Amino acid sequence: MKLPEAAQENLAFLLAELDSQMASLLAYFKDPSPEGAQKVVLRAGYAHNLWSRVQSSCRSAASRGKPSQSRRLQLQNVDTIARNLDQMSRLSRLALVHAEDVQRIKLLRPESYRKVLRGVADALQEVLPALAASDSKRAIEIGQTKAEVDAFYDRMFRTYTRDMRDTRHTEDLANALLVLNEVRRMGESLQGISEALLSISIGQNVQFERYFTLRSVLSGSKVGGDDLVLKPLAETRSGSAISSVSTRDQGGDLINAVFKDGEKNKVKEERAGVKSWHAIYPGLAPRILSYEKRGQSAALLIEHLQGYTFEHALLNEDDTSLAAAQRALHRTLTDIWTRTRIENPAEMRAMRQLSQRMTDVYRVHPGFDRGETAIQGLCQRGFGELLKAAETREAETPAPFSVYIHGDFNLDNVIFDPGEKKIRFIDLHRSRYMDYVQDVSVFMVSNYRLQVQDGPARVRIRETAVTMHRMAAKFARAQQDETFEFRLALGLARSFASSTRFVFDKEHARRMFLRARYLLELVLAVPEGREGRLKLPIKELFGD
Template identity: 35%
Template structure:
């Protein structure tokens, strides 16, 4: 962990004061002398002052030093500061409780309790060496102490429970149990301290379970997160809550990306692993290689190949017209090949309106004003969205659908990577891949373009042109396979994506623009006569602001 003298000096004083407080509490437990209890309580004011001083210094330091690496380091110092303060508060609470019940204090004079306190003392003694160490080994040792503390406290609690069932010293045993729970909670504070040090070493905030998952997955590449040659860089989060990090070679002048580490819900990552493996079988080369997969309780981690190139979002935002045009052409050619090779004999409609119904509550949670009831103005009815969706669903049931193809399932701009050097397309985030109507992927992609919260006039113009190009590509493909309902299904697919995507958009005007486009497309479709459906085309104005 990087030593920042302005922050490390007060942190060391804070550690010393908390150690003194813990020693006084230990003495109070051993002797029952209230003098020892008062000594521990007097430390609280010193600790509070140092805590506030460290917070102020961290704020000033960040004002003068605002690079990403420094931010993580300062956050780690603040993390340690808050955890030590929490530990001090729990010590204070324990003393107050024990002072009120001398009989409970006597019950706490057990080997397991004193061993738990000894573990806390060891943890505090390890903080400075762990900070100054070049590896995370000592920080991991601090985290592991929580397991020992929990085990010792749980052993003693079981003995208390047995006696409680017999109706012995009920009040005293309950008070002792509450105090024991607080001692166990202090192990949590030690865990957070260890995680703070590991986070500073890793260059991103990380929990110990995630660290162990990273350690386990990196072993597939014969690497360790503690190697000086490695750098771990945060890359973002998915909407499903998974965190994504890049594993880099720190020795390279620009930092060579070795792999991508993704950690989160076990079910989601298992689905993604399965999705990647299915793509390797169906269309080799389109998905990244999986290096390793590690499960830990209800969490899991994936380590997979880092794919070079830019996402389509980057190409749009950076107004890279030349590469965007080349990327779209390559994408369209790639999709044609995938759809030709994976075309099924079965039909699997997407049921766009059914999908939309499932998301209505989430939409209304973010934008309650979209939940309009049917109103009539001068005899003209403005139907509620739910009624429009019901009517559109009836129309959708009558539409023919072509044989299904294997689709991405979450075909957003940032899940498609274009490598201009190799002129290749790759897909990532493949946990929703399945056989379905090809319009599902195209409609999601088009709305992910429109959804971008970038309102530069040139970017918006490029977004409209990209959406029009995708729509035309789909039309050409549909004509080639004699798909006669493409334009109607696309209108319903777009309305589904426009409306459901508003739950990710907090900008009111932008969300309204998407909402009105979704409603407009539904209203158009349900008002068409049978004859008009045959020649229906989506108005180009939908793609423009």
């Protein structure tokens, strides 16, 4: 897509200005002089004005009509390129300001800077050609200049600090270190430019290291090719990023996959979870196409699953499609729980989980952090006191058996294929043998916490939670699980309260927190030994 004329023109002028500044910078480090430094320092405002014009042009183009996602991405990243170029202009001026403060110029070792600055200048020459051609190879080469700058920085840092031990001219060497730091930051700006160019080429905002991780994962699978399209799917709360990948194999056939990367332990847990489901209940989890580790991060390339999430079915599909998804889900869960049942008692420890999360809840909703209160002489225990008492009751009431659970059973982790009427699971890093009430309670509350206030939609949300409860209660009766409702109350209380840390609508969060409190008080009102008699008012709990 062609850039707006004003953006194209001013970006070209900005790069020409940087080329001139880099030439003056190189000339200074060849023959340091105040006059040479002033050539750059006195042009302080020009580069900034050019960036402002690029930014204004891009924003104006983005506000006209309804630009496509790829168009918005292009305009946003062209602005990012111009901003980083302006930053490089600032850094070149700062480097010269600090260089001029070095009284004994030999301590600066100016001749050492020429090679690395030439590399920076050469990288800048590639920006416009890479942008014009959406050339990811050129974009990568620009970003790789940062590694050269970093290596230079490490070498010169050791040199300057060694010199500090051998001379009393530490002030000059301190200023030399400031010069060195500004040059190092030029490498960071070049990487920012590289990431913006890659983002335009790929069609999604992408970090430099993430791009290499993706290419590495692709090379370790049958999926490959240079015709690569990356689209965002989700950002997990643990920091992992999930994207869809479209590319072509060597035969030219289109292949779709899911790329997930993040902190190594989290991704490793996801891989182990997928493998465990393949062994325990084949066909439910996606296939892993490739797995790669890079330092403290890792990445997975996973089979793309046909269909849509249960959340999509709930909010966007008609009643017939939603009912089909519910039937498939309930049938699948009942089968999993029946086939994986083992006779080991399970402790959900919902209250301990909630206690660990309350700091985050109070950070988002400080008004919830209240101790004991009294109304007309009637004392009401603080939430923390209720938690401690409920934790004691929970420890006395474990589940009579264990089943294999998902572990993070939110609506968007369940995929329904309407063609095959089949359920699949994703995001499996918490899968383990546990009380099935863990999954039931998380699923039910993930319905309620949806921040959709449309009346008919809230009715569907309530009915989805109610039918999940009905199915789970039927399973509990068949398995002679007499304390199901008691444990479910604790699980729901945990999920209602802890989920408020993700809900910024104060009224919606308050409704959830009050439900958690009600459930804890309900549990604590049950006489010991009578846990099996508790019946929850599910329709009232999930209605508004």
